[in-house]
Amino acid sequence: MTSVPHRTAKKLGLVIDLDICVGCHACAVACKEWNSGGHMAPLTDENPYGADPLGVWFNRVHTYEAGVGGNSRTVHFPRSCLHCEKPACVEVCPTGASYKRAEDGIVLVNEDLCIGCKLCSWACPYGAREYDYDSGTMKKCTLCVDRIYNENLEEAERVPACVSACPVSARHFGDLGDPNSDISELVREREGYDLMPEMGFKPVNKYLPPRPRRNKVGDTGAPAALDSAAPLSATHGAETSSNPLLRWVDRALSR
């Protein structure tokens, strides 16, 4: 049966820092590059140089604007498989092709058993699974299972391709089941969160929220005069400045 292990010895996963991700898509490209020849290869592209290309990717980087006006910010949001503890994709799989590994919690697809019914992609709220129209099977993130245990690679390279490629270290890899691991420490410190916890699938991957915005003088060490020139937030402008001359100028000009 598609039995999901009650406990896995490890909970390998990623922690993605939304505060420092710059949205360069290097993770997505490195993932595509590695996995085009990796465990679930090929990641087929259809009509790649044509007018309407279509292809399988494990990693998609969205960009959002969160908040309104001066307090809004750009958040780059890499989205990939979260290797849930209770993966709906595994439970709905009618063939047992989808499975969760008891030893490390990685969710994988056995391409030789998959019938391509696509039900797992319907069951996943995170859009982690993409159907390969060419192979007729479902493809998904393998957490680079063929890198992380690969003794042919330098030890420093035994991390998922996306983690290795990230130029700003916005992606971290480790055992989230071990409360003393560096990555668990990071999640605690930065109050990492689950995506859509109300679905009950208990994602292993965590997202670190953007740090509070630093709009105020002193937050950034910028001089007060520069701050007053910023029209973003009136309450931090000249009328609240500590310089009495500036306050007077502001009052005079506001009349």
Next chain:
Amino acid sequence: MHPALSVIIFTSVTGAGYGLLGLMCALAAFGILPGNRLFGLAGFVLSFGAIATGLIASTFHLGHPGRAWRALSQWRSSWLSREAVLSILTFGPSLWLAKGWILDGADPAAAPWRWYGLATAALSLLTVISTAMIYASLKPVPRWRHPLVMPAYLLLGLATGGLWLNVLLHGFGLAIDDLAGAVTVALLLAWLVKIAYWYSIDRAPGRYTAEHATGLWSQGSVRQLEAPHVQDNYLLREMGYQIARRHAGRLRRLALLAGLGGPIVLTIAAALLPRWGAFALSVPAAGLAIAGVLVERWLFFAEAKHVVTLFYGAERA
């Protein structure tokens, strides 16, 4: 959700097939239907034909139809697998009953045949319920995880199957007025459930938002600034399907006209006519009902919204 023709045909035609098989076997077990051999042959051929058509149609949705047998293995957790197992289990008692009824000329209301009939009826119902549960169990599609989805599948399957049973009875001159009446009531009930479902989804704006999906609600409202890719991907093809509200309204009215209005008028008219006239009206009644269910099933997919679209700029799902 993308309305795939294979799945639409699968759910509507197998629904009617199991409805017909279940009703015919249950009514025969209680001695309400005559144990006429030719009638039995026609009934089993029609219901097995519909079931086979639907099951074959469903394999066109698969990337590897040749591996479809593997779907029988995961019945402990997957509704799709349960559906596959139950659909095949139903063939056991029903084929045995068909042999007794048609070849041996046995009375389907007498033991042991009645037990095979009742088992067939129970398994038919369970199969239609599992078909519905494939959809009704999916949390990321709130319009499918709705308490009226399963009753609608079950009632529409029974009502459309009942209309085909009525066709057979008229054809063999064995019509039962009470049965035609019961089928009409079932049809009315089925579409009332469907109307209640539409009313309910129109008034529920969708529980989930982009703030929910990204978990960025603490930052304020979330708007898509830049999509991850400029062309479609599988997710947008499969889950991003959208239908204009105006079109949905028209199609709902069309579904009601074909699935409810037409069959009811024709079934009542048939009850007032002599045998062949009644038969001539009962056929389009059953055909129209199937057409109505096909439209309804198309809408069931087209109107369903998947939460993954929230990552791609959808406001609610």
